[in-house]
Amino acid sequence: MALTLHHWRNGSAYEGIADRFADVTNPATGEVTAQLALAAESDVNEIIGAAAAAFPAWRDTSLAARTRILFRFRELLNERKPELAEIITSEHGKVLSDALGEVSRGQEVVEFACGIAHLLKGGFTENASTRVDVHSVRQPFGVVGIIAPFNFPAMVPLWFFPIAIAAGNTVVLKPSEKVPSAALWLAELWKEAGLPDGVFNVLNGDKTAVEGLLTHPDVDSISFVGSTPIAQYVYETAAAHGKRVQALGGAKNHMIVLPDADLDLAADQAINAGFGSAGERCMAISAVVAVGNIADELVAKIKERTLKLRTGDGTRGCDMGPLITAQAQQRVSGYIDAGEKAGASLVVDGRTVKPDAEGEGFFVGPTLFDHVAADMSIYTNEIFGPVLSVVRVDSYDEAVKLINDSPYGNGTAIFTNDGGAARQFSNEIKVGMIGINVPIPVPMAYYSFGGWKHSLFGDSHAHGTEGVHFFTRGKVITSRWLDPSHGGINLGFPQNA
Template sequence: MTTESPTEQSSQADLPLVAHWIDGTQRPGRSGRTAPVYDPALGVVTKTVSLADRAEVDEAVASAAKAFPAWRDMSITKRQQIMFRFRELLNERKGDLAEILTSEHGKVLSDALGEITRGLEVVELATGFPHLIKGEFSQQVSTGVDVYSTKSPLGVVGIISPFNFPAMVPMWFFPIALAVGNTVVLKPSEKDPSSAMFLADLLREAGLPDGVFTVLHGDKEAVDGLLEHPDVKSISFVGSTPIAQYIYETAARHGKRVQALGGAKNHMLVLPDADLDLVADSAINAGFGSAGERCMAISVVVAVEPVADELIDKIRSRMAGLTIGDGRRSCDMGPLVTRQHRDKVASYIDVALEDGADVVVDGRGIEVDGDASGFWLGPTLIDRVPLTSRVYTEEIFGPVLSVVRVASYEEGVALINAGAFGNGTAIFTNDGGAARRFQNEIEVGMIGINVPIPVPVAYYSFGGFKDSIFGSSKAYGLQGFDFFTREKAITSRWLDPSHGGINLGFPQN
């Protein structure tokens, strides 16, 4: 919770309040605690959001638990029709949702629309769920005995989503969870909570019964309440590595299934034969899109010499043409989400200078097409970053692109594999043999070959290696359906009049 002065508290009391969504309707919080929600491009508080206490967590989970039996028992056909209707409504109104995303996160409208489109891919996958939850059947495994399996929902499932993709990341999880018969409690980021409310209202309009989808706003108290609640059967989370580890350990200790996707430090390996114009364009797109607030952002360019100087010139010239400003205008990149986050990211530029790196382009103090009070930091390019510098070792999560020079392909691969993270990586080359070798040797979960942001399409699964994931379950795709269902194996015999009577042993034939 952010502490404000009495004057600020008084002025915020007059602002709109983002309430919880429980039993199919908005419900203001009763805890007495709220947090400010900023417009990052203006640097002002535009609304406040309720922060739940443990009693409100209990209320939200109880509502979802009450709705579960009827939703679980609803026919597959009816659940599928609701998912189709939700898909159509979201596609029709994605422009409205994009405006909400831009007003609270700051990303430009085109980027917001791209986020929604990637979320829609998972919604569309979920509409085909009947095929993906079919069981198996083996007839006559022993005389008169059949064995078959069914897939059943878990019950109430919890989703804890981050600020950087307030629409897409929840849609990585809840369409699948709902389609297969679970009820969902979503805890969105308190920094940009309104997207979750928009999605909840669309689900209601699509015909989702009350209580099946719940939005519970809050901070650590709400998170801990979900992690520890005995009626919450699973937790899905995307965020920084320290929090992902905490989520995983706490939820697992309380007997829950966990999907916990953590942070990243993604590298782009550039071989001397690569098309450097393509590389420069890709580095700009992958490094500075969404102001670098992506777990799949490229934050380190690993240049195999002798291409570094030429590549840096190409990147720098492209950076000079970028427009930074209010995402509702015709800009390339918007602000960072909060003043505190902007200041933290900017502090790494000082770290780079102290560590002897070469700051080629400094994003501080840039001219912007927006209000001077916005949370601005321009694209930043840093060359010759020491591998011991925090600029290299830590996830910055902002528009800071580092360049590291290596002498060979082997040195580049060894550098990437030595890192603590293993979320995403890319190689740029025109050598098919090198690309094939790279995909086999690299210890990273998502790999791009001449593709800078290798986020898998919905029918594959999203997730990395090492400190980028805790537990083994990835998001969406087939792994998502497995995560949100549990299998029952049934051994069945229907006796006919000619059965042979009592037999206390195992059937033998």
Template sequence: PTIQHWIDGACSTSTPARTSPVFNPALGVATKQVALAEQAEIDAAVAAAKAAFPSWSNASVAKRQGVLFRFRELLNERKLELARIITSEHGKVVSDAAGEIQRGLEVVELATGFPHIMKGDFTENASTGVDVFSIKQALGVVGIISPFNFPAMVPMWFFPIAIAVGNTVVLKPSEKDPSAAIWLAELWKEAGLPDGVFNVLHGDKQAVDGLLNHDDVAAISFVGSTPIAQYIYETASKNGKRVQALGGAKNHMLVLPDADLDLVADQAINAGYG
């Protein structure tokens, strides 16, 4: 089977020009193919998000929160199903995958409280007869580029917040474990999210560059290696986009002279290879 893009509320039905194998690490064999985006798919995903932005950003806070609460309930009820999908493509054990989802769920729960966090400020008589106020508004289409090691948690660091405040999303997951992103897209649709608000674009560097250079993408969030984080920050900011680029951390630690070295060694191994 071929894992397709999720654009405007449905999986793409076109025959992909390029694909990449998706492996089950426990078996060491390719069990699926994933479509790799060409420019046409990149443009279609961004266009769907752009078209959905006006109505979603103008929807009442109550309406947006209703969708978020429903998404939270569905995810909590069915997280073991998602954990098994992650295990089948990433290789981490089901309990570890479930822990990753729980950490992502915490951000979904944070997003359900955003009606308060989105409030602006007002200062009366900041200067004589001058009042000052600030408002917080959605940016538009935001791109999310996430790594292979946490196919559910890292995207959920970003998209619940983006969607809660009225942005629309194009998620580019790792091509090594892409099915979790499609499962989440289907869950959003079941929760009542309008078509086009959440899109999934599979691909490699071509898809990444397509988002970084697209005029209709307002912001980029990324987690991955430090060299790629630097490339993404430079390229996206050069194109006038707001950027979060989180580079790779290799489980560094500071060991003090009075540390229990047996415990340190154990924790270092668990952090690096668990």
């Protein structure tokens, strides 16, 4: 009998109405491993209500006390990373090493949040006017709603909730119903770290849960990561209900390879960035733009490496795991069909892969197309699978125009040994995150993550300084005190409490 998973409210599991369920599946085998209770409207209200009730006390908890809990959470997460990675692999399918990398990148944001005191400091001006002082503070916003995607069950929520909690907000996390266990595991870890009940809550569900977060009057901000059409809907709906919103959308990331580049390095990194996590990354490279006369050699090197990749169950030491669902498998296979029909050269066909796995998993192997044109669906659409397209252009300017004409602006990369070309590319490309000989330019936690154009709706990127500002709001106080007060005598060393 499959395990039943519920919500998390006020520091413990919460069953709610539990009259609708969704299957949770191991995508490497096709086995249903759990039944997930989907929220009814009353469950949404109960869980948001718990977060709203916990907010005043958490807001007024000292920064020193909040930080101590963050440090404890950080230590627990560091100790148990392998356990969380196994959960991610079992529900998402990515290989264990990739899952561990995901947790580590999320841990960076926890560590950044442990030092949030510096970024929450205000300013002070004495005698701005005669005997009038002015100071500023940053205060928590309230109840934070986080709507996370399936492809990073731990890292994406960790982009948001450590900073939100450290700043004094309470959180309602809505994980993807395809991969709910990581969120529930993190909730239990917060409990062990000493986080007060109601500060971190997990709302499992589908459209009912999402709509509840977007429209409920007690939710003050929304953080979302997903496809562009849904990101735009989330932004418009939540903003119309008076919420602060950061909605990160889809991507079509290009990697330009100039004639002077190290082609072995470029081929290695095209493989890593195109096929890691089965291409189910918003920062995946899906289009390699070969400039000049290097294309034949570059494609040959990529093909050689692609054919050596081992696809299968992520627990068996394979290079690449399955796609998340049978529907994703069908969609990606359909794009490969469309690429063939459109006239692209199919160099490696992932539809014929023989995976190292038991059961009926959702596999498409690494796929490589050459001679891809800008009007083909495999180029224009975000496939979200292991399909790498090589586009041939004659010049650097043509490559830049290709990227700048794209409606997406999430990430891009250039491979070159020419510092002047790299600098020019960084200056003129219309993309939010840029790699120079780095294929997946995801910033460190103390910088901020986010794209341009249709890859971001809202004004704020994730984590870093922008994340701190998103989860707080400024206040300026002007004061005049005519008589000094006396604090009394206390010779003890002052302590934080």
